Amino acid sequence: xxxxxxxxxxxxxxxxxxxxxxxxxxxxxxxxxxxxxxxxxxxxxxxxxxxxxxxxxxxxxxxxxxxxxxxxxxxxxxxxxxxxxxxxxxxxxxxxxxxxxxxxxxxxxxxxxxx
Amino acid sequence: xxxxxxxxxxxxxxxxxxxxxxxxxxxxxxxxxxxxxxxxxxxxxxxxxxxxxxxxxxxxxxxxxxxxxxxxxxxxxxxxxxxxxxxxxxxxxxxxxxxxxxxxxxxxxxxxxx
Numbered sequence: 001x002x003x004x005x006x007x008x009x010x011x012x013x014x015x016x017x018x019x020x021x022x023x024x025x026x027x028x029x030x031x032x033x034x035x036x037x038x039x040x041x042x043x044x045x046x047x048x049x050x051x052x053x054x055x056x057x058x059x060x061x062x063x064x065x066x067x068x069x070x071x072x073x074x075x076x077x078x079x080x081x082x083x084x085x086x087x088x089x090x091x092x093x094x095x096x097x098x099x100x101x102x103x104x105x106x107x108x109x110x111x112x113x114x115x
Numbered sequence: 116x117x118x119x120x121x122x123x124x125x126x127x128x129x130x131x132x133x134x135x136x137x138x139x140x141x142x143x144x145x146x147x148x149x150x151x152x153x154x155x156x157x158x159x160x161x162x163x164x165x166x167x168x169x170x171x172x173x174x175x176x177x178x179x180x181x182x183x184x185x186x187x188x189x190x191x192x193x194x195x196x197x198x199x200x201x202x203x204x205x206x207x208x209x210x211x212x213x214x215x216x217x218x219x220x221x222x223x224x225x226x227x228x229x
Binding site for chain 1: 157222
């Protein structure tokens with residue numbers, strides 16, 4: 001079974017520039033998550049999709065971050081304009097269901113450095 | 116709100132030593148508890164889980180018991196190997212209308228020396 005694919009693996013930009021990350025979940029997984037992992041901290045949920053609908057985006061900084069999951073498969077996370085504090089690893093995860101004792105499968109992550 | 120607290124690292128052990136990484140949680144209702152591991156350069160992987168009180172999760176020699184009375188889920192291994200060097204994350208899934216999202220602790224780095 002193919003895993004969760006993410007790209008790019010690394011990205012360096014200057015503050016106020018924009019960046020986009022892409023995620024392809026495991027085939028058939030209806031639920032997709034984007035997490036932000038700042039160095040030395042645990043991952044923090046940014047947004048959760050169930051198919052192409054948003055379930056939870058309460059911690060997404062909506063003035064600069066946006067995410068979409070067209071057709072309920074691939075997803076993109078965009079940051080515009082980027083700030084220094086956005087330097088982090090952006091993790092995408094998927095699961096077959098969106099409730100209960102849910103096992104998430106994570107991608108390798110996209111590391112963003114904002115200069 | 117729901118939260119997870121882990122012991123601070125790094126934890127440095129010699130090969131074959133006994134490992135304990137402490138994890139406590141605060142949650143409404145009856146959470147499910149997880150340990151995930153992150154090896155260098157790789158994504159988070161599920162190590163083990165427990166879904167109700169007194170359940171014991173186990174995998175690859177690691178064990179953790181869901182203790183509701185102490186709100187804890189400590190990770191243990193009897194004899195660590197160099198290949199166990201990684202960052203370990205305790206996590207929970209809970210809340211009203213539990214959507215399956217995970218709330219993570221800050222992670223504990225384990226270094227095992229030969």
